[in-house]
Amino acid sequence: MLAARWLFVLVFAVCSHKLCCGGPLHAQCKVEWYFGIPCRAVYESLVSQIKKWRSMSGCVAGGQRCLYKLQSASVHFISAKHTTPAKGSVDDINFRLVPFLFFSCCHVSAMSVSESWYAVRDHGTNYCNLYNLIEGSGLTESRGYREVTSEFFCTQRSSANCTIY
Ligand SMILES: *[C@@H]1O[C@H](CO)[C@@H](O)[C@H](O)[C@H]1NC(C)=O
Numbered sequence: 422m423l424a425a426r427w428l429f430v431l432v433f434a435v436c437s438h439k440l441c442c443g444g445p446l447h448a449q450c451k452v453e454w455y456f457g458i459p460c461r462a463v464y465e466s467l468v469s470q471i472k473k474w475r476s477m478s479g480c481v482a483g484g485q486r487c488l489y490k491l492q493s494a495s496v497h498f499i500s501a502k503h504t505t506p507a508k509g510s511v512d513d514i515n516f517r518l519v520p521f522l523f524f525s526c527c528h529v530s531a532m533s534v535s536e537s538w539y540a541v542r543d544h545g546t547n548y549c550n551l552y553n554l555i556e557g558s559g560l561t562e563s564r565g566y567r568e569v570t571s572e573f574f575c576t577q578r579s580s581a582n583c584t585i586y
Contacts, residue, residue: 448540450547450575452531454555457565460518460527464496467516470558471501480506485546485586486553503533503550511536514550526565531555545581552583 456463471489473479479487488504499516514533521528533547548570555561572578 446541447538448535448543448547448576450531450533450545450551450578451570452548452551452575453569454529454531454560455565455567455569456527456529456560456563457525458527458563459524460520461496462563463527463529463560464494464499464518466558466560467499467554468494470554471499474554474557477506484584485549486557489554505546510540512547512550516551541576543576544586545575545577545583546586548575548578548581549583549586552581556583 468491471491474487474489477487485503485505488506490502490504492500492502494500497518499518501514503512503514504510505512512533512535515531517530519528519530520526531551533550535543535547560566570578575581
């Protein structure tokens with residue numbers, strides 16, 4: 422009985438620590454991006470970048486800019502998978518595109534989730550899965566570019582080094 426109580430205390434302590442400090446309980450990342458260009462342009466940039474990084478060739482010198490696979494694409498919703506070259510683990514990514522200001526601007530809600538349920542720490546991989554596409558396609562340089570995320574929404578966001586992960 423005492424053991425059970427201690428177990429409860431231990432589990433509670435671990436969980437509350439994760440909730441307060443470690444970000445999401447499962448390795449994942451949610452980012453909001455804003456662009457001062459139409460969603461059609463954002464959509465075309467993202468889809469062509471995903472296709473460009475399909476093969477392993479982008480990663481021979483290291484990094485994660487390879488092994489993307491487009492699942493489905495419309496101007497409102499893009500879904501893809503990304504495989505980590507070294508470990509072979511798969512992350513599901515998606516982008517929801519919503520126009521605003523009479524279609525002149527685009528709000529993108531992006532999400533990356535590790536398929537393996539036990540992945541808790543990811544070195545920022547889920548963030549980099551998304552950011553590398555935005556950066557690689559040149560969208561970080563586009564008019565009105567703004568990013569909103571945090572450690573709470575993205576596992577290990579603050580320590581993410583997207584050159585490696
Ligand atoms: C990220 O990793 C690369 C390659 O190891 C390194 O050159 C760079 O300084 C790192 N960047 C940060 C911000 O730690």
